[in-house]
Amino acid sequence: MDSILSGIRVLDLSRHISGPHGASLLADLGAEVIRVERPGGEEDRYMGLQGPSGDGFMFLNQARNKKAVTLNLVAGGEALSLFLELVKRSDVLIHNFSTGAVEQMGISYERLRSVNKALVYAEITGFGSSGPYARRLGFDQIAQAMSGAMHLTGFPDTPPQRSEVRYVDFAAGAYAALGVVTALYHRLLTGEGQKVETNLLQTGVVLNAMAISEYETARKKRSRIGNRSWYTGPSDLYRSRDGRWVYVSLVTKGLFRRFCTLIGREDLAARPDLETDYQRFQKKDEIDVLVKNWVAERDARACEEELYNARLPCGIVNDVDEVASDPQVACSNALVDVKLSGGEKLKLAGIPVGLSHNPGAVTRPPPATGEHNREIYRGLLGINDEDLNRLIEEGIV
Numbered sequence: 001m002d003s004i005l006s007g008i009r010v011l012d013l014s015r016h017i018s019g020p021h022g023a024s025l026l027a028d029l030g031a032e033v034i035r036v037e038r039p040g041g042e043e044d045r046y047m048g049l050q051g052p053s054g055d056g057f058m059f060l061n062q063a064r065n066k067k068a069v070t071l072n073l074v075a076g077g078e079a080l081s082l083f084l085e086l087v088k089r090s091d092v093l094i095h096n097f098s099t100g101a102v103e104q105m106g107i108s109y110e111r112l113r114s115v116n117k118a119l120v121y122a123e124i125t126g127f128g129s130s131g132p133y134a135r136r137l138g139f140d141q142i143a144q145a146m147s148g149a150m151h152l153t154g155f156p157d158t159p160p161q162r163s164e165v166r167y168v169d170f171a172a173g174a175y176a177a178l179g180v181v182t183a184l185y186h187r188l189l190t191g192e193g194q195k196v197e198t199n200l201l202q203t204g205v206v207l208n209a210m211a212i213s214e215y216e217t218a219r220k221k222r223s224r225i226g227n228r229s230w231y232t233g234p235s236d237l238y239r240s241r242d243g244r245w246v247y248v249s250l251v252t253k254g255l256f257r258r259f260c261t262l263i264g265r266e267d268l269a270a271r272p273d274l275e276t277d278y279q280r281f282q283k284k285d286e287i288d289v290l291v292k293n294w295v296a297e298r299d300a301r302a303c304e305e306e307l308y309n310a311r312l313p314c315g316i317v318n319d320v321d322e323v324a325s326d327p328q329v330a331c332s333n334a335l336v337d338v339k340l341s342g343g344e345k346l347k348l349a350g351i352p353v354g355l356s357h358n359p360g361a362v363t364r365p366p367p368a369t370g371e372h373n374r375e376i377y378r379g380l381l382g383i384n385d386e387d388l389n390r391l392i393e394e395g396i397v
């Protein structure tokens with residue numbers, strides 16, 4: 001049975017993480033996603049540690065299920081004409097170029113809409129297409145900083161910390177994919193395409209909106225408190241007897257009461273000054289030490305087993321060499337084995353969205369540079385071998 005987005009063709013001009021992640025979600029759900037990059041491949045293909053194919057693992061994890069063609073868009077002229085022919089035959093375009101870059105290349109929404117009014121055009125920028133920062137360049141780390149989230153990350157006596165996981169990039173890509181499928185549904189009803197916009201700063205602010213709202217409305221300013229959670233408790237990272245770290249989160253009165261029963265301190269559960277999460281947060285210096293000492297008396301696996309049996313949420317901090325062998329990860333689609341054309345096997349990101357009907361699947365390995373040039377240019381655009389070879393020789397394709 002076809003996947004949900006079968007029959008939808010997506011031109012993926014994006015680079016690095018945000019756009020490629022959004023496009024990969026569409027590919028996972030069945031869309032034909034064609035990555036368009038300059039001859040020889042874009043820089044993001046080779047960034048970081050490289051796998052057996054010579055491609056970096058950032059690229060490999062965002063490129064499964066995609067096809068790849070080469071096209072020197074910055075050359076304009078015949079390259080732009082070829083691109084416009086691709087646009088005429090496509091449903092979606094996604095990019096994360098700056099506002100100035102798309103204007104210079106001649107691929108703005110207004111230009112592409114003139115050749116395909118049904119096109120859904122998804123744009124991810126650093127700061128949006130309007131406003132005082134519209135011409136600025138941006139990356140995930142910049143958005144983490146400017147959204148206020150970085151100022152809240154870390155410990156009181158350390159500088160602000162960024163998250164190693166580029167969550168703003170991934171969220172912006174996911175929001176773009178959501179916008180695309182919403183716009184496709186709108187097109188189904190009306191026949192009209194439209195422009196979908198998201199940007200890194202806006203995404204970062206949305207993700208940090210709770211802390212910002214608290215200050216703007218109640219003038220309550222959060223500070224860095226390490227691994228502890230604001231306004232709940234106990235909820236922190238504790239060290240076990242065997243030196244591992246265990247996160248225990250006793251959010252809600254019911255979970256706190258269960259923990260009190262587990263450690264034989266029912267008297268704490270009966271105290272009126274520990275009734276709410278916020279009250280327990282305010283008393284954290286008194287009650288967090290109870291969890292700290294309880295965990296410190298046990299090995300991490302013993303903590304995990306006792307807390308699990310008491311129906312209390314916890315998690316042992318895994319190093320990266322432990323994650324893939326975690327039994328829950330192993331039985332899920334979080335990671336999948338993908339075989340390259342040369343026979344090498346890679347463990348890559350799986351599909352984060354589960355569907356009971358027409359679920360997505362990883363059916364195609366990350367593509368080599370220009371791997372599908374002949375399929376797309378000959379089969380889709382009807383270019384003959386002689387002309388295609390000329391385009392390759394001239395550096396257009």
